[in-house]
Amino acid sequence: DAKRRSTNSFQYYTSKMRQKVLRYMELENILYQAIEKEWFQVYYQPRVDINSRKIVGMEALLRLPYQGTYISPAEFIPVAEETGLIFPIGKWVLETACKQNKKWQLAGYPPLRVSVNLSPNQFNQKNLLSQIEKTLIETGLTPCWLELEITEGAFMNKAEATLKTFSAIKKLGVHISIDDFGTGYSSLGFLKRFEIDCLKIDKTFVNEIAHYDKDSSIAKAIIRMGKSLNMAIVAEGVEKQEQLDFLRQHNCDQVQGYIYSPPLPSTDFELLLQRDFDLSCCL
Ligand code: C2E
Ligand code: MG
Ligand code: MG
């Protein structure tokens, strides 16, 4: 009986593994097609000032429509990373977001900063700086209206190289934020040495912020520490009024979340801009 059970669990795991491998290969194939056939889209989610409730920026988020639905970036970004496809895809996102932001500025909307996610391999690529510079020149976007979001994983064990990359990015005039802050392994010493403009508190700390002491303590500590180091603090994944109230009470600067708006296609985001930036009517 024991033997039979172990055989079954062996088969169970191999079939699970096979499913994973098949899905990986399928995604790789879809990514190649998506690049060739230009399936990718960029959505924009507003960043909202917690006190004025005005839009102060937007995050560019990649979308992959496939067979009537969307494949989550959480699923396909790791495949893009491993296959190297993240380089052409990431370049396209950067160009698209800068071009769109410039377009909105030329249309007469007050200027906003667009933030673009950089995966670890993108952040560590050799030609990153020249790519950013070239994109800014070609799109005509002034550097201060671009922000790059980087996770702590991108600079693990790479303090010296990261320091150089960060200061080169800052020298261009581009802003830097640390995404999903608190979920990675960066030492707090990094915050002192790196030129970081903004910390984004990860959604996992925001979910139960109004009810779970440990999450609220961590969030409060991030806000206090970040602000005393002159960084702006953004809370991610804010869905409920009680979360917003807590964050406002503890001096968080900005929020991003479904409570104001999900990520939207550019045409729908522009409708938000037309409403005079004021999202208080959403509540
Ligand atoms: P992220 O950069 O931390 O982005 C925030 C994620 O939270 C987005 O998921 C956004 O849609 C979602 N979100 C925002 N507000 C709420 C909310 O109130 N509730 C909930 N449940 N979710 C909310 P998304 O778009 O699925 O992206 C997932 C991750 O994929 C991103 O996390 C980012 O790490 C990565 N990603 C997305 N676009 C790109 C890209 O262009 N390049 C790279 N390298 N990574 C990207
Ligand atoms: Mg992000
Ligand atoms: Mg995040």
Ligand code: MG
């Ligand atoms: Mg994330």
